[in-house]
Amino acid sequence: MPPVYWSDTYRIGHASIDQHHQELVQDLELLQAAIATADNRTQILGLFDEWLDQFARHAQAEESLMAHLRQPAGIAHRHAHCAEHADFLHQAMDLRNDIARGRDQIRAMETLSMQLIAFDLIRRDFEMIGLLLREGLVLED
Numbered sequence: 001m002p003p004v005y006w007s008d009t010y011r012i013g014h015a016s017i018d019q020h021h022q023e024l025v026q027d028l029e030l031l032q033a034a035i036a037t038a039d040n041r042t043q044i045l046g047l048f049d050e051w052l053d054q055f056a057r058h059a060q061a062e063e064s065l066m067a068h069l070r071q072p073a074g075i076a077h078r079h080a081h082c083a084e085h086a087d088f089l090h091q092a093m094d095l096r097n098d099i100a101r102g103r104d105q106i107r108a109m110e111t112l113s114m115q116l117i118a119f120d121l122i123r124r125d126f127e128m129i130g131l132l133l134r135e136g137l138v139l140e141d
């Protein structure tokens with residue numbers, strides 16, 4: 001399966017979050033390509049570590065926005081969304097550590113990419129923006 005590619009259909013209507021998503025997807029493409037061509041493992045791990053930091057900063061930015069949600073639906077969303085960020089990050093870190101141990105993880109990388117699109121970019125983040133708008137919260141930074 002080819003790497004996931006950025007599509008403007010993933011935009012959720014918040015400039016800085018959309019920018020983060022685009023960079024996360026594009027950098028994941030580079031990481032997948034490095035793994036698929038069996039580049040030097042030190043280089044792959046360096047790219048992976050940068051990507052994990054990037055994802056963690058992105059999750060923090062969204063969590064700062066969600067901290068303003070006050071209504072029950074918004075609070076429930078925040079709990080679920082933050083837990084999913086943590087689960088996703090742990091899964092990505094496990095994968096990074098598998099690669100460090102020399103395991104072939106091309107399939108697992110494909111799954112991780114699909115999850116990034118399916119869970120983070122599309123499902124939860126669209127829902128988050130809808131809840132922020134419903135509570136009248138300012139979206140742009």
Ligand SMILES: [Fe+2]
Nearest residue numbers: 062120124125
């Ligand atoms: Fe998210």
Ligand SMILES: [Fe+2]
Nearest residue numbers: 062120121125
């Ligand atoms: Fe996101």
